[in-house]
Structures are given as structure tokens and as C-alpha cells.
Amino acid sequence: MNPTILIVFVVVAVIGGIEERCFLPNDSGMCLASMPQVFFNSTSGACEHFIYGGCGGNENRFETVEECEQACSE
Template structure:
């Protein structure tokens, strides 16, 4: 996204910059390695993460605590953010 088309200091320019930053954070989230965290619930919970080698979202189990940001509640959410 090119934010230079908006007047500096305008609301649209600020929104544009925020969206670019959010997009970059989301992209870096998908580059993190799989991290199942540790078991702090009664059971492991099904989740999804983006596998950079396979270049697709895969299922995993999360312990309920810890881990990193490369964890999504649904396959669709993972696909939306990472592909």
C-alpha cells in the first residue's frame, strides 16, 4: 500500500500508515516457528499455524499457555492472515 498519495497529517494518511504497520506485524507473525506452548489446561487444544517450509496452514495442538503469535483458532483465520 502506498500512503504517499494522502496529504501528510491527514486522517487517511494516519489510517493508511496504521494499516501498513498492522499488515507487516501480521506477516511477521506468520514467519514465527510453530510453538505449542505448555499444558496449563486439562487438555491440548486444536489450533492452526503457518508453516513457512510447506507454505500453508497446518493443524497443531496448543497447551493453553505460552507459545507465540503464530497460532490461529481456525484454518480460515490462518489462511486469511498468512496466505
């Protein structure tokens, strides 16, 4: 991703109130469970489904698309 575009996105996000966790990368964690979850893809600007392993990972993880959009959409 072009660094200029990323900087612009971060500035818009801060002004728009997007939570910091929305900029963390997708992380399925270390365990082997298969739990459907949602993360905010800061490259595409959309909430997307992924499989969470059940432990570890990061805070960019939501139960529903609606919860993700509320936290991460402008």
C-alpha cells in the same frame, strides 16, 4: 531450508502483505491442555493443524484454517 529460498519467501511475503507472525515457528506452549489450533508453516507455505497446550507459545496460532490463510497466504 536453503537460505536463498527463505530470503526469497520473506521478500515475497513482505510485498504480498503476509503478517510477521506467520514466520514464527510452531510452538505448542508450556502447559498440558489439548487445544486444536492452526499455525502457518512457512516451510510448506500452508496452514496446518497442531495441538496447543493452553499457555505460552507465540502469535503464530489461529482458531481456524480460514483465519490463518487470511493472515498468512499471499
